[in-house]
Amino acid sequence: METTKVALIGFGTIGTGVAKILLEHADRMQKRTGRKVELTHVVDLDLTTDRGVSMPEGVLTDDLQRVLDDKEVTVAVQLIGGTDQARTVMLQLLESGKDVVTANKALLAQHGEELFERARELGQSIAFEAAVAGGIPIIAAIGQSLAANQFLSIHAILNGTCNFILTEMEEKGINYSEVVAEAQRLGYAEADPTMDVDGTDAAQKLTILAQLAFGAVVDWKEIPRIGVDQVDLDDMHYADELGYAIRLLAIAHLSDAGLELHVSPALVEKGTLLADVKGAFNAIRVIGDAVGRVFFQGLGAGQDPTASAVVGDLIDTIVGRAQLTFKTSNLWSSENGRAPVRDPNEIEGCYYMRFNVDDRPGVMAELTGVLGSHGISIASVIQHDVGRCSVPLVIMTHRASAGAVASAFAKIKSLDCVHDDSVCLRVHERPE
Amino acid sequence: METTKVALIGFGTIGTGVAKILLEHADRMQKRTGRKVELTHVVDLDLTTDRGVSMPEGVLTDDLQRVLDDKEVTVAVQLIGGTDQARTVMLQLLESGKDVVTANKALLAQHGEELFERARELGQSIAFEAAVAGGIPIIAAIGQSLAANQFLSIHAILNGTCNFILTEMEEKGINYSEVVAEAQRLGYAEADPTMDVDGTDAAQKLTILAQLAFGAVVDWKEIPRIGVDQVDLDDMHYADELGYAIRLLAIAHLSDAGLELHVSPALVEKGTLLADVKGAFNAIRVIGDAVGRVFFQGLGAGQDPTASAVVGDLIDTIVGRAQLTFKTSNLWSSENGRAPVRDPNEIEGCYYMRFNVDDRPGVMAELTGVLGSHGISIASVIQHDVGRCSVPLVIMTHRASAGAVASAFAKIKSLDCVHDDSVCLRVHERPE
Numbered sequence: 001m002e003t004t005k006v007a008l009i010g011f012g013t014i015g016t017g018v019a020k021i022l023l024e025h026a027d028r029m030q031k032r033t034g035r036k037v038e039l040t041h042v043v044d045l046d047l048t049t050d051r052g053v054s055m056p057e058g059v060l061t062d063d064l065q066r067v068l069d070d071k072e073v074t075v076a077v078q079l080i081g082g083t084d085q086a087r088t089v090m091l092q093l094l095e096s097g098k099d100v101v102t103a104n105k106a107l108l109a110q111h112g113e114e115l116f117e118r119a120r121e122l123g124q125s126i127a128f129e130a131a132v133a134g135g136i137p138i139i140a141a142i143g144q145s146l147a148a149n150q151f152l153s154i155h156a157i158l159n160g161t162c163n164f165i166l167t168e169m170e171e172k173g174i175n176y177s178e179v180v181a182e183a184q185r186l187g188y189a190e191a192d193p194t195m196d197v198d199g200t201d202a203a204q205k206l207t208i209l210a211q212l213a214f215g216a217v218v219d220w221k222e223i224p225r226i227g228v229d230q231v232d233l234d235d236m237h238y239a240d241e242l243g244y245a246i247r248l249l250a251i252a253h254l255s256d257a258g259l260e261l262h263v264s265p266a267l268v269e270k271g272t273l274l275a276d277v278k279g280a281f282n283a284i285r286v287i288g289d290a291v292g293r294v295f296f297q298g299l300g301a302g303q304d305p306t307a308s309a310v311v312g313d314l315i316d317t318i319v320g321r322a323q324l325t326f327k328t329s330n331l332w333s334s335e336n337g338r339a340p341v342r343d344p345n346e347i348e349g350c351y352y353m354r355f356n357v358d359d360r361p362g363v364m365a366e367l368t369g370v371l372g373s374h375g376i377s378i379a380s381v382i383q384h385d386v387g388r389c390s391v392p393l394v395i396m397t398h399r400a401s402a403g404a405v406a407s408a409f410a411k412i413k414s415l416d417c418v419h420d421d422s423v424c425l426r427v428h429e430r431p432e
Numbered sequence: 433m434e435t436t437k438v439a440l441i442g443f444g445t446i447g448t449g450v451a452k453i454l455l456e457h458a459d460r461m462q463k464r465t466g467r468k469v470e471l472t473h474v475v476d477l478d479l480t481t482d483r484g485v486s487m488p489e490g491v492l493t494d495d496l497q498r499v500l501d502d503k504e505v506t507v508a509v510q511l512i513g514g515t516d517q518a519r520t521v522m523l524q525l526l527e528s529g530k531d532v533v534t535a536n537k538a539l540l541a542q543h544g545e546e547l548f549e550r551a552r553e554l555g556q557s558i559a560f561e562a563a564v565a566g567g568i569p570i571i572a573a574i575g576q577s578l579a580a581n582q583f584l585s586i587h588a589i590l591n592g593t594c595n596f597i598l599t600e601m602e603e604k605g606i607n608y609s610e611v612v613a614e615a616q617r618l619g620y621a622e623a624d625p626t627m628d629v630d631g632t633d634a635a636q637k638l639t640i641l642a643q644l645a646f647g648a649v650v651d652w653k654e655i656p657r658i659g660v661d662q663v664d665l666d667d668m669h670y671a672d673e674l675g676y677a678i679r680l681l682a683i684a685h686l687s688d689a690g691l692e693l694h695v696s697p698a699l700v701e702k703g704t705l706l707a708d709v710k711g712a713f714n715a716i717r718v719i720g721d722a723v724g725r726v727f728f729q730g731l732g733a734g735q736d737p738t739a740s741a742v743v744g745d746l747i748d749t750i751v752g753r754a755q756l757t758f759k760t761s762n763l764w765s766s767e768n769g770r771a772p773v774r775d776p777n778e779i780e781g782c783y784y785m786r787f788n789v790d791d792r793p794g795v796m797a798e799l800t801g802v803l804g805s806h807g808i809s810i811a812s813v814i815q816h817d818v819g820r821c822s823v824p825l826v827i828m829t830h831r832a833s834a835g836a837v838a839s840a841f842a843k844i845k846s847l848d849c850v851h852d853d854s855v856c857l858r859v860h861e862r863p864e
Binding site: 008017021022028032033034129135136137140141144145146147148149150260272273288289291292293294295296297298299302304305307308309310311312314315316319320321324325327328336 | 449453457461463464465467561567568569572573576577578579580581582705708720721722723724725726727728729730734736737739740741742743744745747748751752753756757759760766816
């Protein structure tokens with residue numbers, strides 16, 4: 001039986017999960033690939049920390065050059081985080097003739113165009129199932145299984161940390177900062193959770209999905225994004241009263257006007273698939289012109305679910321499928337067409353707004369006057385008597401453009417009768 | 433650009449959907465495969481019915497031999513239903529050197545072993561994404577994307593007709609026969625819906641999943657199955673009162689004792705993913721040792737969703753992925769190992785039982801005595817005063833073996849104090 005030699009670059013949480021499967025389930029790897037799969041190098045600067053994996057002598061090294069020089073290593077699993085060193089290593093691996101599997105979404109969102117182009121020139125492949133939604137096989141689904149479809153939309157919960165935070169706030173009635181502290185304690189949130197909670201992580205993943213499903217080439221920094229750090233417990237309560245949950249949604253929606261892309265906390269009708277996603281799960285609802293609606297839910301992070309995706313790609317690469325997929329999918333290539341991305345200000349939607357206003361006559365007229373002058377009509381209003389001189393006023397709008405809404409919202413915030421802590425959130429429309 | 437010539441055998445509902453995508457979206461097929469995809473033959477005995485597809489001259493034929501003789505046709509889509517003629521045609525296609533895509537689950541459940549063995553001998557491939565759960569890419573997920581995992585269980589709703597019937601009964605409070613008539617009117621149920629409603633269809637699909645995920649070789653006729661035709665509106669009401677919905681579940685569950693396989697209507701806790709599946713949708717919850725729980729939902733039948741899966745396989749075959757998958761997955765091969773299937777009588781579970789009993793002292797003692805003598809303990813009892821001399825008695829049991837439950841149930845039914853229409857259903861256990 002032939003042997004495929006594999007190198008692992010980055011021996012952190014995910015790398016440890018991958019190494020465990022390769023070393024502890026060698027029989028499974030052999031059965032799935034029809035070959036012997038040998039982990040020959042694990043490269044990391046930290047050679048001392050015990051990861052709980054029993055490694056054969058000489059495999060662990062801090063010298064990447066050993067991998068680059070070993071022509072018998074044909075597949076490399078690249079699990080270095082960040083974008084600078086990861087890019088350099090990725091290029092080195094490709095240039096030394098290795099097919100690469102990676103889980104690094106920031107790297108692909110930032111340098112996908114360069115890396116894929118280089119891989120194509122060199123005749124190597126890049127597989128990246130683990131880069132989006134961890135264990136959920138969404139890259140294979142969109143790129144291969146559902147390839148008969150013209151995709152119409154993707155509505156997704158792509159950050160488990162944010163979903164954990166939102167659903168904990170919702171269920172336990174505790175505020176944002178307390179939940180973040182709890183998430184950090186449980187290991188669901190990083191010590192510095194900024195990239196998760198401000199929507200960066202979801203926007204990077206959406207960039208990859210938008211390329212895969214729609215051929216859109218977009219700088220993730222240009223995707224409008226609002227993080228869950230903008231969500232207040234009060235808004236959860238009003239949303240609940242109105243029949244909605246709040247979820248951080250990453251949306252790609254194709255229409256005749258182009259492709260709409262954004263990441264933001266949105267009011268999602270209770271009882272729908274996306275509103276029902278609880279805890280650290282990810283979920284993706286894809287609509288294709290033939291298949292209709294397909295929904296996926298699973299763990300989007302964590303050692304084992306991410307290792308499942310990485311090793312799935314590794315099997316695909318060893319078997320030779322990944323190379324065929326890479327070649328025909330032409331990602332980030334001009335041959336793939338480039339779907340036009342819509343001006344975010346033109347995107348229409350319904351909105352939820354909350355203001356703290358003076359409790360006196362004329363205030364409602366003043367606010368609704370601003371909305372009216374921006375062409376925004378009101379669907380419903382909630383104002384409870386809370387017995388204070390400043391009262392919360394919640395307004396649900398009919399469809400309006402994001403630009404008009406942003407302008408009206410800024411204008412209302414500047415009114416003397418409106419106090420701090422104003423909030424404006426999208427309302428997710430349930431598609432037909 | 434090279435051309436791949438494709439033949440379509442069977443021009444019914446699905447075949448029409450497939451032909452539409454190939455003919456109306458030739459550009460899409462070319463983009464996804466990097467080749468020109470030409471539909472050269474469509475074989476059907478009915479040459480006259482207008483399917484609403486504009487077909488090039490000479491493509492539609494009733495002569496299969498033309499396909500078999502045309503060595504330029506390298507891929508055939510085999511959409512003939514049933515198992516006899518379909519088997520013959522499948523073998524002919526393979527023997528004439530074609531890779532085959534099929535949606536026929538009955539054929540694979542019945543003749544999978546023979547067909548896959550023959551295809552291996554001939555060096556051809558069989559792809560069958562559309563055979564299970566229509567548009568949901570579950571075959572690719574289990575066979576490829578999640579291949580790093582040892583699968584632990586599959587809990588699935590695999591028959592959209594049955595799910596439509598159950599959820600209509602539940603939501604509208606109308607009884608089984610009325611809903612079946614409605615389903616037939618809407619096209620969700622066949623004129624003769626027996627294969628759907630008696631669990632045959634789900635058992636055949638489960639046979640395929642059990643082979644794919646667990647290497648189990650099982651005759652679908654040996655999978656214990658109960659159909660939705662056994663579900664009464666009264667049981668829906670009691671289930672609801674107890675916090676459950678009723679769904680037709682196909683279950684494969686691996687334990688140290690072997691693989692548990694069965695199809696039956698089961699009480700599923702409300703608020704869970706499977707209980708929330710409404711209408712004609714299919715859903716599959718897979719648990720793997722690395723990925724944890726992954727959930728898929730989508731349309732399991734219908735022209736376009738099924739055509740999506742068939743054309744996805746066709747793209748895979750044209751690109752060359754399907755052949756690699758076929759070769760390494762070794763389905764229905766002795767090399768794939770054969771997971772031992774458990775004796776159905778030994779499978780443990782909790783049960784819901786409903787009896788119509790005489791409303792007199794001693795009856796409860798008599799029934800519970802039978803359960804006790806079979807080692808079955810009771811979790812809860814519902815008995816409402818309905819002001820009749822015969823009253824319904826609902827018993828929820830703790831875990832007990834299927835054999836003990838069947839024996840106790842038969843014994844109780846034979847008691848003088850118990851009248852007709854007794855019901856025994858499994859209660860789905862929510863896994864950890």
